[in-house]
Amino acid sequence: MADRPESAAGQGSNKPSLSLHVPEPHYRPGDAVDFNHVDAGEPGRDPRPDETCDPADMRDLAYGLVRVLGDDDRAHGPWDPKLDADTLRTMLKNMAITRAFDERMFRGQRQGKTSFYMKCTGEEATSISAAMALASDDMVFPSYRQQGILLSRGYPMIEMINQIYSNRGDKLKGRQLPIMYSSREHSFFTISGNLATQTPQAVGWAMASAIKGDSRIAATWVGEGSTAEGDFHAACTFAAVYNAPVILNVVNNQWAISSFSGFAGAERTTFAARGLGYGVAALRVDGNDALACYAAERWAANRARANAGPTLIEFFTYRAEGHSTSDDPSGYRSAQEREEWPLGDPVMRLKRHLIALGEWDEERQEAMDREAAEMVRATTKEAEANGILGHGLHHPFRTMFEDVFEELPWHLREQAEQAIKEREIKFPEGLPK
Ligand SMILES: Cc1ncc(C[n+]2csc(CCOP(=O)(O)OP(=O)(O)O)c2C)c(N)n1
Ligand SMILES: [Mg+2]
DSSP states (O other): OTTSOOOTTOTTOOSOOOOOOOOOOSOOTTOOOOOTTOOOOOTTOSOOOOTTOOGGGGGGGGTSOBOOBOTTSOBOSTTOOOOOHHHHHHHHHHHHHHHHHHHHHHHHHHTTSOSOOOOOTTOHHHHHHHHHTSOTTSEEEOOTTOHHHHHHTTOOHHHHHHHHHTOTTOTTTTOSOTTOOOBTTTTBOOOOSSTTTHHHHHHHHHHHHHHTTOOOOEEEEEETGGGGSHHHHHHHHHHHHTTOSEEEEEEEOSEETTEEGGGGTTTTSOSTHHHHHHTOEEEEEETTOHHHHHHHHHHHHHHHHTTOOOEEEEEEOOOOSOSSTTOOGGGTSOTHHHHHOTTOOHHHHHHHHHHHTTSOOHHHHHHHHHHHHHHHHHHHHHHHTTOOTTSOOSSOGGGGGOSSSSSOOHHHHHHHHHHHHHHHHHOTTOOOO
8 A cells, every 4th residue: 555645634544545446357368267257047047028018027137148049059948039940040141141251351451452340250149130130121220340230131242342442332432431331221320430329329210210100110239338438328318218119239248449348337237237227128138149139139129119118138248359450359368268258159059059950950051151251252352343442542532521411511611622732732743543
């Protein structure tokens, strides 16, 4: 205590001096990892209340863990969504395509074809299985790790790659960071780099849908770290007050770049429990269990459609890879975490479930993975014909200022003129190749 500054009360005071708690992750690089502190519970254990349940009557579900798939690869308990084999195979395929896409785009960044990429490895169920439980025209407000939703909704992969390469085919004309897609046709709201802004937007959209007497609901995805943003709390308040038909999905992958979830409050309570304080129904779900993710999202969608209110779902999962291509997790966390993580891999668990049902086998899995990789490879080649990021501007410079306002406001007109003048001064001989 010698290095502590003297308290305001001065030396000799017998009042206890105040101190703060600074969270520290369980493991750092090189540490041996055991996840004994994670209480995964038994699959099939948690009850499934009626969708119109009062949030106060389902409090325990904010502290439990809804799980369906057991170690025996069978579905257990009341949350089993009882999906047919075709739907399960489609889900598995969407996951395989997403994983193959992530692999290829990550490599593309390393090869200098784009500046940035973010994988969702290990978290595929939280977006793909969840989104499959929604109607295809329900409006989604994703963060940057839900590429699986677009791929599941049939958005053309080439459009995604064009956007990542900011090339001639990029519908967003190179004005967004790579991976920040947007598709009105697929009810996929433009991704924003400003964390958590999508949460009040989703609630507002859901409120507007209800005001118009529409039947479409909204769902948003936000990382656990981002729930520390004020926007998330404004979203919860509005959702609760107006009983908005919205689902707030919190993807707790336990890391926010190099900050572990403790900095967003994970040491104190669960992320699902945040909902209870607002009077919002809350579920805590095994995010690596595709069936549980589907079942929870469907429960919340049914609730919203019945005008029974919003739901906050915490998907408990693990970010298996780095935050992005700009990150190196070996600098701040133990490499053993990924291997020791007790809830496994969502793709492998779903695969084994289908095999246990007699509806799948290793040969078909291998063929599907090969096909997915080949499809991504061919589409990448096709997109590369439109150019790659490193090869200069693919859209005229002035387009940077267009398409947001119907008429360019005066301050942007001034900015545009200034920017063009600066470029003329910098490159009097014309732009470099
Ligand atoms: C308002 C704001 N603050 C900080 C950042 C920088 N930033 C980008 S991603 C990120 C981590 C977010 O972690 P989390 O919400 O857990 O999502 P995850 O990346 O784990 O999916 C941070 C701090 C930002 N983009 N916006
Ligand atoms: Mg996170």
